Amino acid sequence: MAVVKADLEACQGYANCVVGAEDYFDIDDDGVVVLLRAEVSESDRGRVEEAARSCPVSALLVEDQ
Numbered sequence: 001m002a003v004v005k006a007d008l009e010a011c012q013g014y015a016n017c018v019v020g021a022e023d024y025f026d027i028d029d030d031g032v033v034v035l036l037r038a039e040v041s042e043s044d045r046g047r048v049e050e051a052a053r054s055c056p057v058s059a060l061l062v063e064d065q
């Protein structure tokens with residue numbers, strides 16, 4: 001099982017992550033990423049990692065738990 005973590009200080013609200021995996025990421029009214037779930041199933045891992053890599057400020061991390 002992997003988990004996704006977000007650096008809320010680093011997030012600049014570009015929303016690339018939402019485009020990449022809208023079932024994992026959202027943006028709140030202040031323009032900061034919201035994690036809709038933390039645990040990443042193996043079947044979702046590839047696209048969630050891709051969404052994390054698309055973040056221009058590297059605010060997202062997918063790691064083994």
Ligand code: SF4
Pocket residue numbers: 006010011012013014015016017018025027032033054055056057058059060
């Ligand atoms: S892509 Fe990065 S900066 Fe943009 S909303 Fe997602 S976490 Fe924040």
